[in-house]
Amino acid sequence: MSAIPMGYALGLAAILFALGLVGVLVRRNIIFVLASIEVMLNAAGLAFLAAGARWGRADGQVMFVFILAVAAAEVSVGLAIALKCRRHLGTLDIDAISKLKD
Amino acid sequence: MHAVLPFVPFFPMVAFAVLALAGGRMAPRIIAITGVAPTALSALLTLITTGAFLGAPPDGRVLSVSFWTWVHIGGFAPKIAFYLDPLSLVMMLVVTFVGSLILLYSVEFMKGQEGYRRFFAYMNLFIGSMLILVLSSDLLFLLVGWEGVGLSSYLLIGFWYGDPANGAAARKAFIVTRVGDTALLVGLLLIFTQLGSLDIQNTMGSAQAEWARGSGMATAAALLILSGAIGKSAQLPLQTWLPDAMAGPTPVSALIHAATMVTAGVYLVARTHVVFDLAPAAQMVTAIIGAATLLYAGLSALAQTDIKRVLAYSTISQIGYMFLALGVGAWSAAIFHLMAHAFFKALLFLAAGLVIKAMGEEHDIRRMGGLRKDLPIVFWTFLIGAASLAAFPLVTAGFFSKDLVVDLTLSSQRGNLFLWVVAVVGALVTSLYAFRVVFLVFFGDPQSTLPRSTSPQERRGRGFGKASVVPLLVLATLAVAGGWMQLPRQWGGPSAFTDFLQPVLPAPATRVGGFAESAAPQVIVAVISVAAIYLSYLLFARRPAVVAGVAEHPLFQRLSNLALSGWGFDRLYGAVFVTPFLWLTRGGRGDVIDAGVSTIAWLARLLQRLLRRSQSGRLRYYVAAASFGVIAFIAVGILR
Numbered sequence: 001m002s003a004i005p006m007g008y009a010l011g012l013a014a015i016l017f018a019l020g021l022v023g024v025l026v027r028r029n030i031i032f033v034l035a036s037i038e039v040m041l042n043a044a045g046l047a048f049l050a051a052g053a054r055w056g057r058a059d060g061q062v063m064f065v066f067i068l069a070v071a072a073a074e075v076s077v078g079l080a081i082a083l084k085c086r087r088h089l090g091t092l093d094i095d096a097i098s099k100l101k102d
Numbered sequence: 103m104h105a106v107l108p109f110v111p112f113f114p115m116v117a118f119a120v121l122a123l124a125g126g127r128m129a130p131r132i133i134a135i136t137g138v139a140p141t142a143l144s145a146l147l148t149l150i151t152t153g154a155f156l157g158a159p160p161d162g163r164v165l166s167v168s169f170w171t172w173v174h175i176g177g178f179a180p181k182i183a184f185y186l187d188p189l190s191l192v193m194m195l196v197v198t199f200v201g202s203l204i205l206l207y208s209v210e211f212m213k214g215q216e217g218y219r220r221f222f223a224y225m226n227l228f229i230g231s232m233l234i235l236v237l238s239s240d241l242l243f244l245l246v247g248w249e250g251v252g253l254s255s256y257l258l259i260g261f262w263y264g265d266p267a268n269g270a271a272a273r274k275a276f277i278v279t280r281v282g283d284t285a286l287l288v289g290l291l292l293i294f295t296q297l298g299s300l301d302i303q304n305t306m307g308s309a310q311a312e313w314a315r316g317s318g319m320a321t322a323a324a325l326l327i328l329s330g331a332i333g334k335s336a337q338l339p340l341q342t343w344l345p346d347a348m349a350g351p352t353p354v355s356a357l358i359h360a361a362t363m364v365t366a367g368v369y370l371v372a373r374t375h376v377v378f379d380l381a382p383a384a385q386m387v388t389a390i391i392g393a394a395t396l397l398y399a400g401l402s403a404l405a406q407t408d409i410k411r412v413l414a415y416s417t418i419s420q421i422g423y424m425f426l427a428l429g430v431g432a433w434s435a436a437i438f439h440l441m442a443h444a445f446f447k448a449l450l451f452l453a454a455g456l457v458i459k460a461m462g463e464e465h466d467i468r469r470m471g472g473l474r475k476d477l478p479i480v481f482w483t484f485l486i487g488a489a490s491l492a493a494f495p496l497v498t499a500g501f502f503s504k505d506l507v508v509d510l511t512l513s514s515q516r517g518n519l520f521l522w523v524v525a526v527v528g529a530l531v532t533s534l535y536a537f538r539v540v541f542l543v544f545f546g547d548p549q550s551t552l553p554r555s556t557s558p559q560e561r562r563g564r565g566f567g568k569a570s571v572v573p574l575l576v577l578a579t580l581a582v583a584g585g586w587m588q589l590p591r592q593w594g595g596p597s598a599f600t601d602f603l604q605p606v607l608p609a610p611a612t613r614v615g616g617f618a619e620s621a622a623p624q625v626i627v628a629v630i631s632v633a634a635i636y637l638s639y640l641l642f643a644r645r646p647a648v649v650a651g652v653a654e655h656p657l658f659q660r661l662s663n664l665a666l667s668g669w670g671f672d673r674l675y676g677a678v679f680v681t682p683f684l685w686l687t688r689g690g691r692g693d694v695i696d697a698g699v700s701t702i703a704w705l706a707r708l709l710q711r712l713l714r715r716s717q718s719g720r721l722r723y724y725v726a727a728a729s730f731g732v733i734a735f736i737a738v739g740i741l742r
Contacts, residue, residue, distance in 0.1 A: 024725050098719030 009050030016043035030085060030092045034078045041071045106147050107167050107184055111233035112196060112387065113147075114226040116199075121223035130218055134209040137222030141205055141229055145198035148191075155191055160605055163188055166239060175186035185239030189606045192437055193236035193369055196444045198684040199359040201229040203573040207452050210569040211459070215351075220696060221261060228254035232362035236369055241290050241300040244373075248286070248366065249332070252279055256365050259350040271349035278343040282333015288368075289326025296323070306376040313380050324377045324384035327370060328391075333420045335367030338395045342671050344418055346682040348410040352455030355410060359417040360448035365440050366426045372433050379431070385516060387430020393524040398423030398669060400531035404538065405665035409454050412539050415668075416491060417447055419532065423507050426525060430517035432510035433607035434600040435503070438588060441599075442503035445584050446490035449577035453484040456570060457543060467539055471546040481544045483574040488540045490581040492533035492635060495628040499585030504529065506588065507601075508627050514610040522623065528628055533634030534641075541643040590624060599676055 016039055023036025045064045052060015082092060089096055117140040121133065128136075155163045205225060212221050214701035229585055231250025238244040296319055297308045303327070313320040331337075336344035344364070348355055354623045358364060371378060371388065378385050392608050395642030396419045403415035420443045427436035458465060490500035508529065512522040588599040600609060641649050652658055664670060690696070716727075 021725075021729055025722050025729075094721055097721070 005055070006050050006054045009053075010047060013047040013050065016040075016046065016067045018055055028093050028095055030078075030082045030094055033094055034075060034082070037078070038071060038075065041074075106151060107165060107186055107237070108169070110144045110147050110151075111184075111230050111237060112654065113144045114230035114233065116140060118223050118226040118230055121219055124219070126220055130213065133219045133222055134309070137226060138205045138209060141202040141226065142196060143230075144233070145202045148194050149199045151186070152191060159194070161549065163191075163605065168239075169699040172240075175595045177298055179244040180293070182243055184237040185292075185302065185636055186237060187247060187606050188603050189369075189372060189437065190236050192441060193254065193365070196365070196441055197229060197232050197361045199281035200448050200577075201232075201357065203576055204353050204356050204361065204448060204452065205229075206358075206569055207455075207573040208351075208569050211353055211455055212351065217261065221258075221351070224254050224257045224261070225353070225364070228258065228357060228362055232366065235366055239302055241293065241302055244302070244370075245287070245290065248330075248370075250285070251334070251363055251366055251664045252276060252283065255279075255347070255358055258358075259347045259353040261350050261354065265349075268349040271343075271346040274342040278340055279333040280339055282330045285333070286330025289323055292319075292323050292326060301702065302373060303522065306374065307358065309377055309380060313377075315380050316382055317380070320377060321384050324374075324381040327374050327377065328384060328388055331367030331370045331425075332368075332391065333367070335364045335425070336418050337367070337391050337407055337421060337425055337703050338398060339671070341395065341399065341418050342668065342675060345411050345414045345668060348408070348414050352410070356448045356451035356455070359413070359451060360444040364417060364421055365444065368421065368436055368440050369418065369430065371425075371428045372437055375428075375433050378428070378517040380677065382516070383430065385429050387429075389426055389516070389521055392420075392422045392425030392427070392429050393521050393528075395419065396426065396528040398422075398664055399530070400528050400535065402668050403535040404531060405662045405668050406535075407468055407666070409457065409470075409539060409543065410451075410465060410468050412467070412535060413447070413450055413454060414448075414534065416532070417443075419528065420447070420491070423504065423525065423528070426511060426521060427507040430514040430521065431610035432507065432514055432517075434603040434609065435506040435510050436483070437603060437607065438585075438599050438671060439503040439507050442490065442499040442581070442585055443489075445577055446487045446498075446500055449487040449574060449581050450482060450491065452478050452570075452574055452577065455489060457484070467542045470543045472544070474544040479571055479574065483578040484544070485540060486578045486581055488536040492536040493529060493627070493631045494630060494635070496531050497582060499581055499583070501628075501631075502585030502590070503592050504644055505624060505627065509590065509624060510610060510612070512623055516610065522588050522616065526562050526627055527628060530630050530634045531630045534638050537635050537638035538642050541639060545643050709725050 018038045020038075020043060021039030023039065024033055027033050027036060045067045048060040048063040048067070050060070052058065052063075085097060087094055117136055120136055121128075124136075151165075165186040166183065167186075170182055172182050173181045205222070208221065208225065212218055215221070228251065231247045231254055235244055235247030235251060238247060245560055256272045256276040259275050260269045262268050290300060293305055293309075297305050297312065299305055299308070309320065309323075333340045347358060350358075370457070378388065399415045399422060401419035403412050403419060406412040406415060420439070424436040424439050424443075427433075427439060457470070457473060457477065457480060460473070460480075461470060486498070490498040493501040493504040495501050508522065508525045509519045511525050512519065560590065588597050591597065667673070
């Protein structure tokens with residue numbers, strides 16, 4: 001089985017991460033921001049997997065499982081915040097939630 | 103007995119803690135019980151202890167209870183310990199009994215007032231601190247009680263903190279007594295460095311062994327202790343705080359003047375009398391201060407128009423008598439007068455409180471009059487108190503105690519004719535001002551209409567129930583009968599009080615023969631105090647027109663204004679200390695050090711103004727900033 005070169009996998013991870021970051025920066029809907037964060041997390045997971053495969057170690061896969069767990073927790077909290085936000089402010093626009101300032 | 107003693111100061115302190123920490127909504131009834139019962143219990147324990155003491159042989163009347171060593175640094179090991187001897191016992195009796203009577207009185211007097219619970223908490227702290235002061239066996243532990251008394255007096259004088267004037271009076275009391283306290287602290291340090299201990303009994307013993315009579319060290323120590331005593335006991339020149347301390351509620355004045363606070367100085371000097379014995383110069387100073395104060399305050403009291411201020415100056419004057427007695431070495435006479443004074447002064451204040459209440463918070467005695475019929479019980483008790491204050495012969499406690507003081511002023515070897523004359527003139531002035539109040543308030547025509555109330559319900563509503571009247575009656579009894587245990591030596595009667603104190607406070611060496619030993623001085627004093635009462639009757643009740651006529655003379659008016667303001671001491675201190683101090687602080691406001699500090703503040707404010715721009719509340723900016731920051735760091739890490 002011919003291995004995919006690590007550079008490809010890392011390049012894909014970098015592209016995914018950049019896409020996710022841009023999503024976080026430009027999206028206004030909280031749901032999409034959360035989805036973008038998810039993309040970023042998975043990009044990091046992909047990088048771990050690629051590195052684990054390159055050196056033939058299990059650590060990369062362990063870390064990915066960790067990231068999955070963290071992502072699940074993050075989404076549950078994030079969605080709860082989104083729900084609350086909808087109920088209190090009547091909007092999911094992230095720019096509307098700018099009360100926490102001087 | 104060992105087991106009982108610690109509970110005496112413990113009970114009021116526990117009451118204070120409970121009342122202070124309980125917070126929230128305690129029912130007034132519960133507050134009253136928590137506030138009064140522990141001190142009453144202490145009084146009961148004191149009574150039991152007294153019984154045991156009287157049963158013991160004279161040299162077995164000592165009790166010491168040691169708890170633990172406070173700190174232990176090198177040779178410095180002050181103890182938390184109580185020491186009870188006849189002197190402490192007398193003080194303990196006065197504090198607990200008069201204290202609990204005043205607390206009982208306050209139950210009704212303060213009813214419905216804002217801060218009922220706070221009031222009882224502070225009062226208990228006051229009594230507890232005073233008990234620690236009189237029972238402590240170590241000068242450092244004594245200082246704890248001393249400062250506790252100062253603190254609670256501050257809290258109570260400023261009890262009605264809503265009025266800034268009351269807060270100012272409280273601060274004044276605290277700061278002026280602080281001058282004396284500082285001197286006392288220096289005195290304690292001197293004693294410690296010279297004698298290596300602060301335990302009272304050890305210190306007194308080694309002072310006697312190491313310091314020669316009249317040596318500089320003994321004089322310095324005695325003068326420093328005296329300064330502390332002067333501050334607390336409101337003697338010249340630190341007396342200015344006491345008249346202003348009338349800003350507090352009347353029961354507080356009664357407590358400050360009778361049971362706690364001002365008597366602390368007298369107790370301290372009596373407690374350390376060995377040092378004073380070694381320093382005749384300091385003792386002379388004590389006597390002169392006492393004599394000057396008793397005249398000064400007596401003359402001021404004569405001109406006061408506020409009933410409470412008359413009593414305040416009268417206290418200063420009577421404490422002056424005690425200092426005079428201490429100054430001539432008549433230690434037990436001073437304590438005897440302290441006790442008698444506690445009874446009649448508490449009585450006078452409590453009665454005055456009821457008068458003021460009945461008049462609808464009117465303090466001015468010129469606007470009172472004819473209250474004899476409206477307030478019969480208050481009138482009779484006040485009359486007894488005033489008679490005791492004026493040393494009405496043969497009956498009152500004040501007569502026996504003051505007679506002892508005045509007698510020893512002349513017959514003690516440390517006393518002299520000059521001091522005696524001052525004391526006698528003081529007795530004349532005392533009778534004059536005491537009965538001036540009686541005649542102006544209770545006799546004559548009503549100057550302003552008393553809001554009359556005839557129904558018992560209304561009367562109780564103004565604080566005339568049992569709890570107000572019983573303390574008056576008990577104190578009136580004590581103000582008369584409290585002196586019968588000690589009859590003048592010329593009469594050859596019992597001298598139980600001085601005998602009881604003899605092991606602690608030895609009687610002064612007296613002159614033999616001559617004028618001093620004859621009955622003449624005693625008769626002169628008695629005649630003068632009665633004659634002064636009659637003079638007071640003539641001036642203030644029979645022919646008020648004469649006084650009014652003299653009062654219009656401009657010279658007299660200026661004199662009386664001067665006396666009214668306490669002979670200008672406040673103005674003098676204002677000009678000499680307060681104004682220069684304020685000027686200095688104002689001048690120091692913009693100096694170099696201040697400029698440095700303000701620059702730092704200015705810089706911080708500038709940075710803050712810049713940084714607050716970055717906090718917009720927009721999440722995307724934060725994310726962008728964080729990512730660019732991370733990218734920048736990574737870039738630096740790679741490219742370096």
